[in-house]
Amino acid sequence: MALLFQSLDDVTRLRILALLLEEEDLCVCYLVAVLQLPQSTVSRQLGVLKSAGWLKDRREGVWIHYSINRSLGAIQQFLVPVLRTFLLGTETARGDLERLKNLPREGGAVLPGTR
Amino acid sequence: MALLFQSLDDVTRLRILALLLEEEDLCVCYLVAVLQLPQSTVSRQLGVLKSAGWLKDRREGVWIHYSINRSLGAIQQFLVPVLRTFLLGTETARGDLERLKNLPREGGAVLPGTR
DNA sequence: GGACTATATCCGTAAAAATGGATATAGTCA
DNA sequence: TGACTATATCCATTTTTACGGATATAGTCC
Numbered sequence: 512m513a514l515l516f517q518s519l520d521d522v523t524r525l526r527i528l529a530l531l532l533e534e535e536d537l538c539v540c541y542l543v544a545v546l547q548l549p550q551s552t553v554s555r556q557l558g559v560l561k562s563a564g565w566l567k568d569r570r571e572g573v574w575i576h577y578s579i580n581r582s583l584g585a586i587q588q589f590l591v592p593v594l595r596t597f598l599l600g601t602e603t604a605r606g607d608l609e610r611l612k613n614l615p616r617e618g619g620a621v622l623p624g625t626r
Numbered sequence: 627m628a629l630l631f632q633s634l635d636d637v638t639r640l641r642i643l644a645l646l647l648e649e650e651d652l653c654v655c656y657l658v659a660v661l662q663l664p665q666s667t668v669s670r671q672l673g674v675l676k677s678a679g680w681l682k683d684r685r686e687g688v689w690i691h692y693s694i695n696r697s698l699g700a701i702q703q704f705l706v707p708v709l710r711t712f713l714l715g716t717e718t719a720r721g722d723l724e725r726l727k728n729l730p731r732e733g734g735a736v737l738p739g740t741r
Numbered sequence: 742g743g744a745c746t747a748t749a750t751c752c753g754t755a756a757a758a759a760t761g762g763a764t765a766t767a768g769t770c771a
Numbered sequence: 772t773g774a775c776t777a778t779a780t781c782c783a784t785t786t787t788t789a790c791g792g793a794t795a796t797a798g799t800c801c
Binding site: 550 | 776777778779780781
């Protein structure tokens with residue numbers, strides 16, 4: 512159980528969760544663009560969230576899309592509403608979502624080379 | 627918010643919370659005896675939980691009693707039922723509570739020198 | 742005051758996590 | 772096949788956290 516909370520004790524991971532609670536399905540390149548962090552950092556934290564059971568990934572061509580795992584563990588199911596309520600009000604989450612909204616897109620993907 | 631989860635990502639701290647969710651009001655010496663950890667470790671983690679807002683303390687003579695803070699923050703209030711539900715079933719919590727039950731007592735205090 | 746007890750804090754060390762550039766992997770397109 | 776892109780993983784370094792013995796603080800009792 513400590514491990515579960517540990518997966519939530521990092522600002523970057525919470526930012527990712529907040530985004531995926533609102534947007535369902537984002538590819539890594541989006542997240543890199545929105546979070547404005549090095550790709551290796553983002554990928555690593557995505558890996559942590561995935562192995563904690565929060566996220567699942569799905570490859571689509573070159574892109575890998577992450578989304579909230581639909582079959583969360585019992586504790587996580589309790590935590591989702593808490594996260595939704597208290598995370599999305601954050602200034603950080605607000606900024607991230609705003610930045611997401613303004614990303615240059617093409618269909619469902621970030622324009623290649625835009626990063 | 628990451629800070630709040632951070633206060634829950636340590637096994638010792640969760641053990642302490644589990645005990646105080648069941649027992650309301652325990653002095654440090656009890657906790658040291660039950661957790662079977664060095665006193666400095668227990669005091670340190672109590673300090674973390676206290677400064678995270680989970681606990682409050684009250685001096686009573688030589689003893690300092692800790693208990694769950696009655697005026698928890700909003701997020702914490704949501705988390706308490708989660709902790710109660712998923713923590714108390716644990717094998718660790720079971721063992722700790724059992725050990726607590728079997729401590730030699732006198733009135734409300736551990737027998738002096740028993741530690 | 743002095744001996745004793747409970748607790749907090751200090752401090753040097755060890756363990757764990759995060760960081761980010763570099764490299765590896767794997768898919769796409771020509 | 773080769774060039775290119777997205778992503779994961781590696782690795783050396785830094786930052787954070789935990790640890791626990793030792794010491795300091797503070798209350799109690801004689």
